[in-house]
Amino acid sequence: MIxxxxxxxxxxxxxxQARPFRGAIPWSFLLCKFSxxxxxxxxxxxYRNMTIATGTNGLRDYVRSVSYGTADLVGSSVHGWYTExxxxxxxxxxxxxxxxxxxxxxAAAGGYTVPSGQRIYVLTSPAVDLVGFENTxxxxxxxxxxxxxxxxxxxxxxxxxxxxxxxxxxxxxxAQIGEYDNPWDxxxxxxxxxxxxxxxxxxPPLLDAHHxxxxxxxxxxxxxxxxxxxxxxxxxxxxxxxxxxxxGYLLARVPFDGxxxxxFYTVEYRSPDGWDAGIPAGIVLINEVxxxxxxxxxxTYLLRTLGAFSGxxxxxxxxxxxxxxxxxxxxxxxxxxxxxxxxxxxxxAKAGLVFGPNTCAVPYVWREADDRDFVCVTPxxxxxxxxxxxxxxxxxxxxxxxxxxxYVWREAFPSDYVCVAVSVRTQAATDNGQAGSRLMKPNS
Numbered sequence: 001m002i003x004x005x006x007x008x009x010x011x012x013x014x015x016x017q018a019r020p021f022r023g024a025i026p027w028s029f030l031l032c033k034f035s036x037x038x039x040x041x042x043x044x045x046x047y048r049n050m051t052i053a054t055g056t057n058g059l060r061d062y063v064r065s066v067s068y069g070t071a072d073l074v075g076s077s078v079h080g081w082y083t084e085x086x087x088x089x090x091x092x093x094x095x096x097x098x099x100x101x102x103x104x105x106x107a108a109a110g111g112y113t114v115p116s117g118q119r120i121y122v123l124t125s126p127a128v129d130l131v132g133f134e135n136t137x138x139x140x141x142x143x144x145x146x147x148x149x150x151x152x153x154x155x156x157x158x159x160x161x162x163x164x165x166x167x168x169x170x171x172x173x174x175a176q177i178g179e180y181d182n183p184w185d186x187x188x189x190x191x192x193x194x195x196x197x198x199x200x201x202x203x204p205p206l207l208d209a210h211h212x213x214x215x216x217x218x219x220x221x222x223x224x225x226x227x228x229x230x231x232x233x234x235x236x237x238x239x240x241x242x243x244x245x246x247x248g249y250l251l252a253r254v255p256f257d258g259x260x261x262x263x264f265y266t267v268e269y270r271s272p273d274g275w276d277a278g279i280p281a282g283i284v285l286i287n288e289v290x291x292x293x294x295x296x297x298x299x300t301y302l303l304r305t306l307g308a309f310s311g312x313x314x315x316x317x318x319x320x321x322x323x324x325x326x327x328x329x330x331x332x333x334x335x336x337x338x339x340x341x342x343x344x345x346x347x348x349a350k351a352g353l354v355f356g357p358n359t360c361a362v363p364y365v366w367r368e369a370d371d372r373d374f375v376c377v378t379p380x381x382x383x384x385x386x387x388x389x390x391x392x393x394x395x396x397x398x399x400x401x402x403x404x405x406x407y408v409w410r411e412a413f414p415s416d417y418v419c420v421a422v423s424v425r426t427q428a429a430t431d432n433g434q435a436g437s438r439l440m441k442p443n444s
Contacts, residue, residue: 020216020358020374020435021157023414024074025063027051028114031080031142032103033125034088040081040125040142047123050146050200052076057199062150065275066186066206067217068244070372075118081125082106091128099129100137119156132156145201151189159211160295162187164302165288168311176294181313182302184270184285187211191313195278206241206275209251209268210289210300214357219371222250226342227351233343235331238267238284242274243336255346255354256326262298262441263290264354265321267328269338284330284338285317298357298441359440367431369412376438377431384427385412388420395419 029051033040049056052073054064060073084091084106091099103122104114114120120137127141130148132155140149164181171180171191182188185208195203212218222244224236237248244250250268257263266289271282287300302317309315321328325345332339344351360366360376367377369385377385388410395407396419403409403419410420412428420428 020372021067021071022216022372023070023072025071025119025157026075026115026117027073027119027121027153027156028107028112029076029078029121029123030082030103030107030112030114031078031123031125032082032084032106034084034086034091036087037083037125042142044078044080047080048078050149051078051121057203058146059150059153062146062204062275063153066212067215068219070217071215079107079110079112080123082110082112088126088128091124096129096131096139097133099124100133100139121153121156134158143201145194146198147186147189147192147194147202147204149200150204151186154187154207154211157215159187159207159214160297160299162208162211162287162300162302163292164304164313164315166304166306166310166313166315169313171313176292178301181304182208182287182300184208184276184279184283184302184317185211185300193276193278193280195275198277203275203278205279206270208266208285208287208300208302209241210266210287210357212241213251216358216372216374218250220368221371223356224249224252225351225354225356226252226254227344227346227348228255228354229352230348232345232348232351233341235339235341238269238338238340240269240271240273240276240282240336240338242271242276246336248337252340252342253354253356254326254328254342254344255351256324256344258346258350260291261350261353261355261359262357263288265289265326265328266300267340267342269333271336282333282335282338283317284319284333284340286319286321286328357441361438361440364438367412367428369410369416369418369428373412375412375431375435381427381431384424385410388418388424392418 050058052060100122122139125142129139132138132152135158138152138156162182162185163178169181180188180191183192186204193205239246239248252267254265266287268285270276272279286303292299304315319330327343329341358374364376365382367373367375367385401417407419408425410416410418
């Protein structure tokens, strides 16, 4: 069964790259077998195609799609098979972290050292474990299917499990109530809708909209926070998460808790195509984002219809909410879009404090070098970014991205070719390196 482990061990450091993730997320994929292992079922090429190749509908294509082209696995590599000097029984008796270290040691003995700053994904033959270590590493096996491989990758970049509101559902004896009960969200694997026609054991569904938002992969212009602008009642269009080319919001947040700006409803639309080809039909999903004291973290809870469905994990997703001063109702769905009616009684001043999972701690604000730039900086640095954007046209050599003498690319993110003073580029790099520590909810 899949699980996530918060980093408590030593030997492989948690990585410094902070959300929002942009550009390269480099991993070392290590293939290890044991002294008594049979021949692995696949060669190294199979796992390269499954993880880091493009055009194969593997993990790299999934990451590029779910991030809307914002993130990639550039710089990743696959190595093995390495033979550990241990039997399978020996490795099964080890702790989870030790299993990672044993494979890393075998790789080093075989001539490969994991580059500093890379996450590690170990695949063993035969299977000994399936686990993700928060913001650090993952462990799978030689027959792992893509949904489970991608799920543990999600833990490795800091994502947590998704839940439902079903008070009687328990996926496993060790799981929390409602855990793994959103089949539309990758972070509920292995209880998710899978496209059985896809490669590598089936195609996983997308992440839910809140998890995509956590990664900083949704443009600000495609997110609505109801009442933040003083308008508390709206009828809005949602675009399917697999169809960002369609007009409409990709995520609507509906605030209602004046005491907690991280406690709100999310509304999203899903259509059965692309990476969501395995879901049964187009549907609007309503989640509650709320604090879980057991994990000391916020999770998404899919709102299901309960009653006779309670405890089954099969209650259909609710299509309306009327509670706590909030009303949400689905007006219509057609093709790549849905229309929903939203209302909150929360005062605009309180709703205006709901910025989502990448909210900056005081006194920082989003840099906003572009619509996906959620790096937290001082107000003066944000003002500088806006001024540099406005002056960009006058600082380029005509018809090119080349900067005129005295200026350099800002490089606040990949493909940021705005020309700025050298000191501004240095500041951008410094701010990127400290982004995680400046959030109101710091990244692990």
